[in-house]
Amino acid sequence: MSSATRVEAVRSVSSSDTRVATDADFEAWMSARQSALQRTAFLLTAGDRHAADDLVAGTLAKMYLAWGRVRSADSIDAYARKVLLNEHRASYRRPWRRRETVTDVLPDRGTTDATGRDEALWRLVCALPPRQRQVVVLRYYEELTEAETAELLGISVGTVKSQTFKALRHLRAELAEEDR
C-alpha cells in the first residue's frame, strides 16, 4: 500500500466520521476489559450468569454513551467498575427484580470434603445481602483497599469496615455451623 493510498484510508476514517474512530477506540477497550467485568458481575449477582451478562451489557452501554468524557480519564477501568456497581445497586433495588437467583450449582449439603465446604461457603456468599456482597467482592476479589472500596461505593471507610466485619462474621458463624 503506497503512502498516498494510506492517506485516503486514514483520512476516510478521521475526516468526516469521528464517530467511527471513537467507536473503534471503545470497541478495543471493551474487547480487552469485558471479561474482567463479567467475572466481577458473576460474583455480584451471586453466580447468575444471565444476570451478570445483563449487568455488564448495561454497564458497557453506559460506558459507550459516556466514552467521549471517559476515554481521557485517568482510570477508565475504575470508572467502569463504578458504573457496574451502580448498575448492580439499581438492579437489586428495582421492585420487579427477581426474588430468586439461578445458579449452575446444585445443592450438595452434607458433604464434608474440601470441595463440599467450598460449595457451602459459596452458597453463603451468594446469600449475603447485596451491599455486603459488593464489599466482599471488592475487598477479597478485586483486592481493593478499604479506602478504594469506600470511594467506589460512595460510603465511608468505617462503613466498609463494618460491612466487611458483618459479612465475615456471618460466613464464620455459618461455616462453623456447617462443619459441626
Place this chain on the structure above:
Amino acid sequence: MSTRPDERLSRLLHERADGQRPAPIPFGEVVGRARVVRRRRRTAAAALAAAVVAVIAVPTALVLGGEPDAAPPPSHQVTPSPTPSPSPSKNALPGLALSRVQLGTAPSIPYVTGHTIHLGSTTVTIPSTIRTPAAVAAYHGGWLVQDQRGPGAQFDNQGRTLRRGIGELKTSADGVQIAFGARNGKVLVGTEMAEGVQSFGIAKPGHVVGFLSGGRLIYDDNAGQPGSVLMMGNGPQPPLGALFGATDANESTDLVAGMTDQTEFAVVSAASGKILWRSKQWVPLSFSPNGRYVSATPPRDGGDVERLAILDARSGRLVTTLRLGSRGLSLQANPVWESDTSMVFGVEEQRAPVQAILRLSADGSVDRATAVRRSPTPYAPYAFAARP
C-alpha cells in the same frame, strides 16, 4: 488444613469467577442497548421539560434548537410547514419529523444521493467503483470523487477512471483550485479546467486540510502530536506547533481549526501561530468561505451528535445552534457551507428510515433543502461538492 476465613474467601472467589468463560457481548448489542438508554433518558428529560413548561405556562413558538448556554440568545426559529403544525407542547418531546420542517430551496451546490450527482436540473452518475461518495469536485473536464470507504478516483466525463487513490478534496476560497492527496505520495493542486497541476511532496501519509492565502496549503500527517499540522508552499514553511491535528483552514482569514490535545479544540492564526480561542465544548469543523464563521459540534461521546452550531470564527462566540440528537435526528456527516452564511447537511430520523438535507443559516433559520426520502439500502449518506 487451617486457613484463615478471609484467605479462603479470597481463594474461593477467584476460583469461582476466574473459572468463568463468559461469552463475549457483541459490540452491536452494546450500541443497541445504548440507544435504549439514551431514549429513556430523553423521555425522562422531556417529561421534566414538559413539567417545567406546565408550571411556567408560557406560550412558546416552535423552536428548533433551544440553546441554554448561548450568548447571545439564539434566533433559530423554524417556520413550521403549512400542515400539520405541531403544537408547542409536543415540541418538548423528542422526535421531530423531517416532513414538518419547511421546504426551502434546493442546495445551491452540487450534492450526491447514492451515486448520483445533482447539478441543478441535470445529474451525473458516479461509477460503482466508488463505494460511498463523500465529496465530489469538477476537475479537468471530469470529476474527482472522494470515497468514504476507501481511495477515491478521478473520472472523465464518460465515467472512465483516469486516476485511482484520490484522498480528501479541498477547494480554494474562489472554488477554482482543488487540492487532493494522490497515490504517488504527493498533494496535487489543479483546477476544473486542464491548466496544469502543481504538486507538493509529502513525507508522511495524512490529509489535506485546506488552503491558506498565497497558495499555501495546510496538511495534517494524522500523527496527532506537535508538529503534525504542516504548511506547504513555496519554500520552507513552519509547522503550526499549537495544533496536534487540524480540521479545516481558511484562505480568506488564514485561520486553522483543530485540536490542541485529545480533549481541547481551538482556532489558530496561521499568520501569528497564536491560538485565538480554545474550547472543550465545541469541535470547530469547517469555516465559511469568507472565514467569518465556523461550523461546530460538541465532542462526540460515541453516540449521535446532539447539536450543530455556527460559531464566530475569531472569537468562538456561539452565533446559533440547532439541536439534533434530542429531536430524534442523526447527523450523517459534517456540514458543508453552501454560502458565506448558510450550510447544508444530511440528517436521518432515528425512528424512521428517512433522510433529507437541512440548511442552517447564521441568522438561525432552518429549512429543508430536499424532499424527504426513504433511506437507501445499503445505507448511503448525502454528500456534497468539495468546498473551501
